[in-house]
Amino acid sequence: MSTSALKDSVLSHLKYSLGKDPEHATTYDWRVALSLAARDRIVDPWFESTRATYRADAKRVYYLSMEFLIGRLLEDALVNTGVYDDAKAVFDDLGLNFGEILHDEPDAALGNGGLGRLAACFLESLSTLGIPAMGYGIRYEHGLFRQRFEGGRQVEEAEDWLTQEHVWEFERPEAAFEIGFGGQVYENGGRAVWRPQEAVIAQAFDTPVVGWKGEWANTLRLWGALPKTVLDLQRFNAGDYAAAAEPEALARTISRVLYPDDTTEEGKHLRLKQEYFFTAASLRDLIRRFEAEHDDLRDLPKRVAIQLNDTHPAIAGPELVRILHDERGMEFETAMEIARGCLNYTNHTLLPEALERWSDGLMGYLLPRHLQLIERIDTAHQTQHPGIAIREHGEVKMGELSFIMANRVNGVSALHSDLMKVTVFKDLHDMHPDRIVNQTNGVTPRRWLRTCNPRLSGLITDAIGDGWIKDAERLSELEPHVNDAGFLDRFVQAKRENKVDLGQWIAESMGISVDPDAMFDVQIKRIHEYKRQHLNILETIALWQEMRDNPNGDWTPRVKIFGGKAAPGYVFAKEIIYLINSVASVINNDPVTSKWLKVVYPANYNVTLAERLIPAANLSEQISTAGKEASGTGNMKFALNGALTIGTLDGANVEIREHVGADNFFLFGMTAEEVMERRTVEGHAWDAISKDPRLARAVDALRNGTFAGGDHDRFRGIADNISGPDYFLVASDFSDYWRASREVDQAFRDTGHWARMAALNTARSGWFSSDRTIRSYASEIWDALPSKPLRNIAAE
Ligand code: F58
Numbered sequence: 177m178s179t180s181a182l183k184d185s186v187l188s189h190l191k192y193s194l195g196k197d198p199e200h201a202t203t204y205d206w207r208v209a210l211s212l213a214a215r216d217r218i219v220d221p222w223f224e225s226t227r228a229t230y231r232a233d234a235k236r237v238y239y240l241s242m243e244f245l246i247g248r249l250l251e252d253a254l255v256n257t258g259v260y261d262d263a264k265a266v267f268d269d270l271g272l273n274f275g276e277i278l279h280d281e282p283d284a285a286l287g288n289g290g291l292g293r294l295a296a297c298f299l300e301s302l303s304t305l306g307i308p309a310m311g312y313g314i315r316y317e318h319g320l321f322r323q324r325f326e327g328g329r330q331v332e333e334a335e336d337w338l339t340q341e342h343v344w345e346f347e348r349p350e351a352a353f354e355i356g357f358g359g360q361v362y363e364n365g366g367r368a369v370w371r372p373q374e375a376v377i378a379q380a381f382d383t384p385v386v387g388w389k390g391e392w393a394n395t396l397r398l399w400g401a402l403p404k405t406v407l408d409l410q411r412f413n414a415g416d417y418a419a420a421a422e423p424e425a426l427a428r429t430i431s432r433v434l435y436p437d438d439t440t441e442e443g444k445h446l447r448l449k450q451e452y453f454f455t456a457a458s459l460r461d462l463i464r465r466f467e468a469e470h471d472d473l474r475d476l477p478k479r480v481a482i483q484l485n486d487t488h489p490a491i492a493g494p495e496l497v498r499i500l501h502d503e504r505g506m507e508f509e510t511a512m513e514i515a516r517g518c519l520n521y522t523n524h525t526l527l528p529e530a531l532e533r534w535s536d537g538l539m540g541y542l543l544p545r546h547l548q549l550i551e552r553i554d555t556a557h558q559t560q561h562p563g564i565a566i567r568e569h570g571e572v573k574m575g576e577l578s579f580i581m582a583n584r585v586n587g588v589s590a591l592h593s594d595l596m597k598v599t600v601f602k603d604l605h606d607m608h609p610d611r612i613v614n615q616t617n618g619v620t621p622r623r624w625l626r627t628c629n630p631r632l633s634g635l636i637t638d639a640i641g642d643g644w645i646k647d648a649e650r651l652s653e654l655e656p657h658v659n660d661a662g663f664l665d666r667f668v669q670a671k672r673e674n675k676v677d678l679g680q681w682i683a684e685s686m687g688i689s690v691d692p693d694a695m696f697d698v699q700i701k702r703i704h705e706y707k708r709q710h711l712n713i714l715e716t717i718a719l720w721q722e723m724r725d726n727p728n729g730d731w732t733p734r735v736k737i738f739g740g741k742a743a744p745g746y747v748f749a750k751e752i753i754y755l756i757n758s759v760a761s762v763i764n765n766d767p768v769t770s771k772w773l774k775v776v777y778p779a780n781y782n783v784t785l786a787e788r789l790i791p792a793a794n795l796s797e798q799i800s801t802a803g804k805e806a807s808g809t810g811n812m813k814f815a816l817n818g819a820l821t822i823g824t825l826d827g828a829n830v831e832i833r834e835h836v837g838a839d840n841f842f843l844f845g846m847t848a849e850e851v852m853e854r855r856t857v858e859g860h861a862w863d864a865i866s867k868d869p870r871l872a873r874a875v876d877a878l879r880n881g882t883f884a885g886g887d888h889d890r891f892r893g894i895a896d897n898i899s900g901p902d903y904f905l906v907a908s909d910f911s912d913y914w915r916a917s918r919e920v921d922q923a924f925r926d927t928g929h930w931a932r933m934a935a936l937n938t939a940r941s942g943w944f945s946s947d948r949t950i951r952s953y954a955s956e957i958w959d960a961l962p963s964k965p966l967r968n969i970a971a972e
Contacts, residue, residue, distance in 0.1 A: 179262040185213035186266060206272060207280040211343040214253045222384040222393035228963055229308040235960045237309040238462055241485035243292030244313050244396060247783025248281040249344050255627045257390040282337040283782045285319030286434060289702040290809050291524050295485055297620040301946040303387030303394045306963045307954055312458035314450060315381050315398035316434040323741045323780045328757030332744050344383045351380035353460045355453050361545045368502050370545035376427040377402040378457035388622055388646050399457045401430035437743035448534055448542055455489040459496055477517025481958035484521045487532045487574035493519060493581030494549040520957050521578040521585045524806050526600055532574040539572050561607040579604045584957045586615045589807035589828040613956055616828055617807040618946035621648040624813045629791035631670035639663060648945035658935040668931045671818060678792035682776055688764055690774050694733035695924045698789055699797035700781055703742040703749040706804035710752050710894060711906045712797055713759055715913055718874040723769045731772040732921035739781030755891055758883040790817050795920060798823035801904040803848030812944035818934040822916055836940045840933040844916035845909040854908055861902035871910045875899055
């Protein structure tokens with residue numbers, strides 16, 4: 177497509193789709209017109225992909241996930257369809273600021289963190305690889321809450337991305353299913369019949385997801401909840417307007433908010449409803465599609481692979497059995513076998529408290545037939561494999577249910593998969609030793625290098641051509657270039673320019689000035705005790721104290737950057753946020769240290785902010801307590817973008833270190849095994865503190881009001897935790913973290929060597945592409961083949 181054709185398309189959409197004259201068009205209007213022009217380019221490959229799938233009668237992959245953290249879509253679509261430069265030229269020509277237009281798009285924040293972002297990367301890779309697939313989830317009206325800081329504390333606000341038209345989606349009123357809840361189970365001629373008490377409509381909204389060069393596009397189908405009857409006319413006519421509108425309000429509640437946690441009872445009730453709502457609609461939809469072409473449901477496992485992204489869609493097991501057994505009259509055992517043949521489960525956490533459980537009471541109330549079937553599944557399993565129960569202490573354990581109903585169960589990094597076998601799923605693994613397989617996570621190199629870091633990706637393409645974008649392992653071809661001083665200079669230059677841009681943004685948006693030559697040291701992720709943002713801030717405090725002791729020292733300048741949200745009900749995580757912001761306001765205003773040390777915590781960390789921060793990072797903080805971070809995916813994005821990691825042997829850090837080389841990674845801390853041992857030592861925290869005066873002084877600063885305007889109590893909770901139970905072993909790992917951090921300081925001063933290490937990180941991180949992960953799921957779990965690429969629309 178030529179620039180002029182694209183321009184015509186944009187102007188035509190502005191006129192005919194938006195009804196706007198260019199003279200009066202706003203940034204929003206231009207953005208929507210460009211998005212529609214870009215969307216037009218995706219529709220043909222999208223249709224062709226579907227037709228090709230039907231023609232080949234190909235096996236389809238269905239990825240069921242409560243979360244798809246897709247972020248903005250316009251820039252990605254322009255890059256993947258090869259019209260980014262044309263689009264920029266069009267807007268330059270129109271005299272409009274292209275960057276501003278791209279930044280006008282709200283983030284689709286339909287996820288909490290890594291789990292949701294992984295689903296988004298997977299969708300893009302499935303399309304790039306041409307694997308027929310569909311993502312199924314919920315079309316939340318309000319995505320993850322917007323975070324603000326008020327006096328340093330997190331304040332949550334409703335997110336409202338859908339108040340503007342979501343131009344990427346197509347509403348499908350014809351793809352709608354009635355989903356029931358509650359009610360009774362009756363027997364009719366020896367068959368169980370579930371009569372739900374209430375029902376809502378799940379209606380589909382489709383977003384095409386285009387792969388690299390527009391060769392293939394899959395669908396993200398999100399379900400919106402609608403009432404069965406819009407208005408209770410009798411009540412309305414009787415003048416009771418509020419009651420008349422109630423059914424609509426109640427139904428819509430289901431797809432209203434993304435749950436950041438489920439600490440309240442009401443929250444639990446609604447969350448289980450959400451889980452069943454989208455799972456049941458998705459299963460009905462895929463069965464309908466299967467039956468349009470095939471007539472024997474026993475062939476379902478040959479044509480359909482369903483991936484459960486965590487336990488949130490775990491009700492798929494009993495629901496599929498219910499459909500096949502109760503509704504289609506199959507034997508229970510056959511129904512079980514078919515369901516198990518289709519279903520696979522990905523686990524994302526080893527934290528026992530994070531594994532979902534539903535009380536029998538709630539499950540029986542909302543899904544009475546499913547509770548009966550779970551009991552039957554449990555009995556059938558126990559008959560063959562005594563010793564493990566899905567239901568225990570009046571609760572349904574969704575991890576166990578998912579495991580038992582799955583053909584394959586996977587962890588998301590080598591260490592995590594190994595630990596699953598000896599911790600949370602030990603007994604089940606012993607019974608089914610072939611079921612757990614590892615699938616180390618990955619990230620899409622299109623968004624997380626090509627698009628977010630045009631300077632570095634341009635340099636890479638100049639050096640080795642653009643084959644790496646589709647085949648990231650070809651980044652290894654950069655290795656010979658890391659010995660070329662000219663290449664390294666340009667590598668450093670690209671990073672520096674990214675840092676200058678970020679510095680400008682920080683200055684404009686936060687009023688903090690940072691030195692682009694300082695080390696940009698970044699920790700961005702959900703705030704959680706096990707991720708140990710408090711270890712990072714404690715080290716920052718200790719460093720600041722040493723700088724003040726020795727103001728003539730030759731310190732390596734650092735900008736400590738934090739980003740992340742805490743679940744609204746997670747009190748300790750919110751205290752950590754408050755502490756980081758309080759430390760920032762003291763340190764950033766200290767004239768003695770401000771040339772060396774700054775602490776920056778921009779609010780509302782999201783995909784777009786990650787795209788800004790990662791390309792500008794020198795150091796990536798991956799400092800979780802070993803054995804607790806399932807994988808991490810941010811760690812991969814940083815390495816790909818030439819940041820060095822300081823990290824523990826946890827999650828995928830282990831594999832990153834193996835790939836980039838131990839010399840190009842700053843390792844510290846206890847191993848998962850040592851962690852378990854250390855916990856058994858009584859008074860481990862006190863012991864660590866008494867041995868490290870630096871740590872003692874930093875903890876003391878939390879108690880003496882240094883960061884609380886003299887208030888001794890404000891951060892007492894954190895101090896008491898670190899020096900008391902310290903379950904996540906902040907104190908015990910502190911000294912080694914300090915040691916590694918000082919090694920980082922030293923290494924950063926040798927700019928040539930640092931540049932080489934950074935470039936090697938990029939050259940050796942191609943394995944962490946989600947294309948590799950998806951290929952591996954396809955061959956080891958789904959038995960699904962990539963279909964042939966259709967055509968390269970970017971080349972047309
Ligand atoms: C994350 N889990 C893991 N959960 O923590 C991370 O190690 C891993 O890399 C990533 O999954 C992808 O495998 C995660 O993001 C959640 O966001 C929960 C969703 C449900 C509500 C509570 C948080």
